[in-house]
Amino acid sequence: MSNYRLSVPERVARATPFLVRLIIQHPMETGFRLDAAGAAITKNLISEIVCRLDGAEVLRMELSSGITANPLFEFYAVADKNCELVVEWQDDSGVHASARANVQVAD
Amino acid sequence: MSVRRKWPAVIAALMAMTANAEPIRILDEIKSGREFQSREAQAQQADDFANPGMLWVERGAALWKTVDGEAGKSCASCHSAATTSMRGVAARYPAFDADGKRVLDLEARILQCRSRHQRAPAWRHESEELLAITAYVAQQSHGLPLKVAIDGGARTTFEAGQRLYTSRIGQLNLACSHCHDRQWGKKLLADTVSQGQSNGYPTYRLEWQTLGSLQRRIRACFYGVRAELPAFGADDIIALELYLAWRGEGLAIEAPAVRK
Amino acid sequence: MTDRRTFLAFAALPALSAQPAPAQSNRFEADIGPLIEKLTGGKPVATGRVQMTVPAFAENGQSVPVTISVAASEGAVKSLHLFAPRNPRPNIANFHFGPRSGKAAITTRIRLAGTQTLRVIALFTDGSFGSATAPVEVTASACLDMTAS
Numbered sequence: 001m002s003n004y005r006l007s008v009p010e011r012v013a014r015a016t017p018f019l020v021r022l023i024i025q026h027p028m029e030t031g032f033r034l035d036a037a038g039a040a041i042t043k044n045l046i047s048e049i050v051c052r053l054d055g056a057e058v059l060r061m062e063l064s065s066g067i068t069a070n071p072l073f074e075f076y077a078v079a080d081k082n083c084e085l086v087v088e089w090q091d092d093s094g095v096h097a098s099a100r101a102n103v104q105v106a107d
Numbered sequence: 108m109s110v111r112r113k114w115p116a117v118i119a120a121l122m123a124m125t126a127n128a129e130p131i132r133i134l135d136e137i138k139s140g141r142e143f144q145s146r147e148a149q150a151q152q153a154d155d156f157a158n159p160g161m162l163w164v165e166r167g168a169a170l171w172k173t174v175d176g177e178a179g180k181s182c183a184s185c186h187s188a189a190t191t192s193m194r195g196v197a198a199r200y201p202a203f204d205a206d207g208k209r210v211l212d213l214e215a216r217i218l219q220c221r222s223r224h225q226r227a228p229a230w231r232h233e234s235e236e237l238l239a240i241t242a243y244v245a246q247q248s249h250g251l252p253l254k255v256a257i258d259g260g261a262r263t264t265f266e267a268g269q270r271l272y273t274s275r276i277g278q279l280n281l282a283c284s285h286c287h288d289r290q291w292g293k294k295l296l297a298d299t300v301s302q303g304q305s306n307g308y309p310t311y312r313l314e315w316q317t318l319g320s321l322q323r324r325i326r327a328c329f330y331g332v333r334a335e336l337p338a339f340g341a342d343d344i345i346a347l348e349l350y351l352a353w354r355g356e357g358l359a360i361e362a363p364a365v366r367k
Numbered sequence: 368m369t370d371r372r373t374f375l376a377f378a379a380l381p382a383l384s385a386q387p388a389p390a391q392s393n394r395f396e397a398d399i400g401p402l403i404e405k406l407t408g409g410k411p412v413a414t415g416r417v418q419m420t421v422p423a424f425a426e427n428g429q430s431v432p433v434t435i436s437v438a439a440s441e442g443a444v445k446s447l448h449l450f451a452p453r454n455p456r457p458n459i460a461n462f463h464f465g466p467r468s469g470k471a472a473i474t475t476r477i478r479l480a481g482t483q484t485l486r487v488i489a490l491f492t493d494g495s496f497g498s499a500t501a502p503v504e505v506t507a508s509a510c511l512d513m514t515a516s
């Protein structure tokens with residue numbers, strides 16, 4: 001279920017914020033929907049997504065059912081050397097996933 | 108010629124003329140469903156990264172190379188690279204299958220390949236796998252003009268679809284043509300009625316929060332007029348799909364599309 | 368001795384005084400005041416210092432794009448908190464910016480349970496606040512689609 005895409009620019013300028021794009025395939029099931037038999041479909045949300053660059057935190061997102069399914073996120077990070085961007089998340093059903101991208105600083 | 112022999116001959120001649128004659132096109136101009144979407148939805152469709160349907164296309168690309176079934180084959184085993192072998196395929200579906208002597212839509216064709224050549228268990232309609240492979244195959248025709256054959260073996264199915272499209276159905280007693288031929292472009296509550304074109308399938312429908320097939324969308328239309336939903340793969344649905352594809356001839360395939 | 372009319376007039380008084388004047392409130396809209404107070408500790412929140420961009424009209428409440436950003440000149444942002452008062456869970460999302468963020472900006476897509484005014488609160492590292500609101504008109508499809516699949 002954790003199909004995703006993570007993109008960073010091919011090259012980033014040193015100490016300059018660069019755009020990070022992330023889209024995750026996930027139903028973000030609210031827990032309010034009813035199935036054909038009238039029973040509530042189990043809530044399954046990604047409640048937290050954490051992005052780190054070279055081990056330091058970039059962005060921590062606390063999410064609710066108010067975020068759409070298969071959500072897209074666009075935010076910024078800043079690097080001053082070549083390093084790795086890691087995004088991690090877990091959903092209510094216990095599925096844990098992480099996405100990685102190499103950040104190359106232009107000289 | 109005596110009067111008694113003249114009219115049957117004339118009628119027979121007229122019937123011979125009209126059989127396989129080009130059916131009359133109702134719409135003066137054809138417009139993709141994309142033109143009835145908000146600016147934001149159109150932008151989302153155009154952006155390969157932000158288009159959620161592309162997540163299914165990627166999954167489909169992986170499934171294409173996955174061996175499955177007793178025959179020990181993947182799609183790639185017979186079809187090699189989809190970028191070459193599948194180019195143009197979605198643009199000519201639904202199509203008549205000479206073997207089975209019936210019209211197949213893209214999903215039915217994929218399911219047939221799976222059972223006949225891979226000898227793998229069937230995928231459910233609207234399952235993640237079937238949507239992914241259909242999206243992947245359809246995406247190989249992205250931008251190509253829709254053009255289906257309605258002659259020969261496909262003719263009866265086409266005519267059935269045309270008849271159903273113009274027949275009143277459901278508690279609301281409406282035919283597809285009432286809204287989508289006659290009232291497209293006008294408002295229904297806050298919605299602008301589209302032409303109901305089928306070039307943008309499978310589609311990521313915001314209402315569904317997931318990718319879905321044309322069959323699912325047609326079933327939703329039946330619900331909209333409070334008619335009994337045709338089963339997935341039913342003759343009625345396939346006939347409508349063929350008629351819709353002919354009706355939208357020339358529209359560029361948009362796969363995966365984003366619709367509200 | 369009070370006559371019946373006077374008695375009834377007096378009897379009616381408590382009932383009248385017990386009913387407050389009808390308020391112009393939307394029963395379906397949560398009062399997000401307490402949620403915001405929890406963030407700010409009751410301190411005043413200035414309007415401004417944060418920008419929120421969202422379409423004024425959303426054809427479908429299931430997926431509405433929103434962008435929130437704070438100009439660098441406003442100072443270092445600790446976190447952004449987004450509220451949709453008519454949603455069943457009004458605090459939609461919170462974004463906490465770390466040392467490697469570089470820019471306090473986020474774009475995502477949200478679900479809105481009907482027409483409402485979004486509110487975002489920005490918490491700055493110096494303890495100050497900013498806020499912005501944006502009204503969104505949310506409509507639904509004219510044709511119902513109850514297909515679960």
